[in-house]
Amino acid sequence: MLAARTVDLTKVYGEGDAEVRALDGVTVEIRAGEFTAVMGPSGSGKSTLVHCMAALDSPTSGSVFIGDTDLADLKDKALTLLRRDRVGFVFQAYNLLPTLTAEEKRAPAARHRGGARLIRTGSGPSSTPSACGTG
Ligand SMILES: Nc1ncnc2c1ncn2[C@@H]1O[C@H](COP(=O)(O)OP(=O)(O)O)[C@@H](O)[C@H]1O
Numbered sequence: 001m002l003a004a005r006t007v008d009l010t011k012v013y014g015e016g017d018a019e020v021r022a023l024d025g026v027t028v029e030i031r032a033g034e035f036t037a038v039m040g041p042s043g044s045g046k047s048t049l050v051h052c053m054a055a056l057d058s059p060t061s062g063s064v065f066i067g068d069t070d071l072a073d074l075k076d077k078a079l080t081l082l083r084r085d086r087v088g089f090v091f092q093a094y095n096l097l098p099t100l101t102a103e104e105k106r107a108p109a110a111r112h113r114g115g116a117r118l119i120r121t122g123s124g125p126s127s128t129p130s131a132c133g134t135g
């Protein structure tokens, strides 16, 4: 079973002389219930890949699936619900609330979906995140 996958994913930042092709045709499958590490030198596109896979950034072309859901089929509200209910994201060095513990940081999302559950990755009940990233 797949937690997430990409098909021919491309992400281009900027244009003209400033164009950076951060992802160039990436097809990858992330299996449920496993830890997957994305490794590569600084600037090779790791963060761009996990941002696109977590619906935090949009691809230039290609597809991202969370489970069977093609992110391209989702409008803003559905994307927000997917981010809230199916993705857990640990940011590398920003977007953190330094005064809160990890448990306190995830509490608002848990409250909004009506329950206090521990975040787990992998194949669990559909209410637990199916993908997790750091970038
Ligand atoms: N928002 C952005 N605007 C322009 N270029 C970017 C942006 N984010 C990343 N890049 C560029 O895309 C490439 C891949 O970056 P990134 O995904 O952060 O790599 P990694 O996480 O592997 O270090 C780098 O050349 C980086 O400078």
Ligand SMILES: [Mg+2]
Pocket (backbone or CB within 6 Å): 046, 047, 048, 135
């Ligand atoms: Mg990075």
